Amino acid sequence: MSIIALPAEAVVVVGAPMSYWRTVAWRLSRDGATLGAGLLLLLVVLSAVLAPWISPHDPNAGSIRLRLAPVGAPLHVLGTDEQGRDMLSRLLWGGRMTLLAGLTPVVVAFALGTMLGVVAGYVGGITNTLVMRTMDVFYAFPAVLLAIAISGALGPGLPNTLISLSVVFIPRVVRVAESATVQVKGLEYVAAARASGAGVLQILRYHLLANILGPVLVFASTQVSLSIILAAGLSFLGLGVTPPAAEWGLMLNTLRQSIYVNAVVPALPGLAIFVTSMAFNLVSDGLRDAMEIRA
């Protein structure tokens, strides 16, 4: 008599398979640093979106008598700036501008760059050479210099900032998308799809994009923090958002002369830039780890 004979079901107890995105969500839920940074980011984005409703004062209403009030002053929790405008309100409103100027170029670059990169990578040959060498021309300039040059040529203002930053980020995204495409294109599952008669569009949709969008998205998310810093930098130099609009980089610039009078208030916009870009970095790092396919 055999006592180790198991009922058939006992041998095949296997956990329910998880879909890819549920696996990613599950991994993210166990990653404390990413969750914390994500929460912080959510807070920043929410406060920027809700600024018109939650800011205690008009961000552009100044008061000669109340200039450079310290943090904790009555009615002005975070003090006032050099024109007596409420810092909390300006930081909330400034976040709208900074996030807009930081996110838009990356989103634009992600869309256009992926398209260009996939076409260059998949078609190959002379198209690839043409696209990639053109991108190299832009890539040859340091990001800051290129942004300043284009903004300088186009003139100050938010739309021009967005254009110049998009131009800075497109070549980077194209590069990542192209190399990912070339790599995936050479894999056997693409050859198998071709062998079964699949057309270019079907291969692009089911096999290529599905496999490169993840890495490109992660790369783009790492660029958001850089974009925020560049946008703030352009405003700081007077090439971005024009006064009196509130924007973190611009606030940093106009407050910098006051640093000897009140050291804390001028540091606040800088702190906001630092915290936000840091949070974006941490989230994109966590996203990269979570989206990795473990064989």
Add this chain to the structure above:
Amino acid sequence: MSVALLEARGLRKHFPLRGGVLQRTQSWVRAVDEVAVEVRAGETVGIVGESGCGKSTLARLLLRLVEPDAGRVWFDGEDVLRALPSRMKRLRRDMQLVFQDPYASLNPRLTIEDAVAFSLLVHGARRAEAREKARVLLGRVGLDPRLYGRRYPHELSGGQRQRVNIARALVLDPKLLLLDEPVSALDKSVQAQVLNLLQELKAERALTYVFISHDLNVIEYVSDRVLVMYLGQVVESGTADALAESPKHPYTQALYASAPSMDPDRRMERPPIAGDPPNPINPPSGCRFRTRCAYAMPRCAEAPPALLPVGATHEVACYLYAVGAAPMPS
């Protein structure tokens, strides 16, 4: 003799090697040079040779995944290389490929059910119908669709993935299956399972196989006829038995001598092969094997030997067997 299901003549593919600032062609890799293949319905043709001898390129040329530089391919009497795109798409249903690398050959973002169903979707099947057919086939290759259908490739072992690959190739009901080193990446025990599965499927579905491998034991086990390739050329062809009993070409002899055998009587004391194959970028003049051949003669460097019959179904490209040549020392 029945008409060939797949026939190729004078197939040639040279890949350009580009370099320098202007990306000009510096030299050519002669991957496949003047190769002729004939596969009759229902048989298994084995193609054997060392790594880099052009076996995989040949498979891709036969399926027109790579356009040949010269030569013609007929499938079921139809000129494959002249087929227009829409006709080509139809033809592809009848000839499918199973790849060597069970890891790179499955899209990591598709469940194995969808990976198998994809080919059907390409040919206009409805999604539910395609999935159902995919599940049936997964079951046939030994993967319970209820357990594995919704899984992703990285959750499967190499042998399981290769079963998925076989299911994917079979889902379109092809007549011909090209197997490019289908078991080379697998453990010996798993190899046997997959080989047996392939044999069963062949009988069940009246398939024709072209089986590519560098492993002589595997080739001998599955093939009716064998082509031996060296540096992009066929050096010997014949029935599997004829080749195993009396390999003619010095390269084939060396291959058999170096293949491990369980039978002490079959351990031959033939000259073992020395060195690596020469670079296919600049193959030797004349017979390409002469640089490693123990019997090389002056005329071997002059012109490449033609593939000539040495038996009813046995051909070899070697001057040792040319008329008037000295008999082969053994």
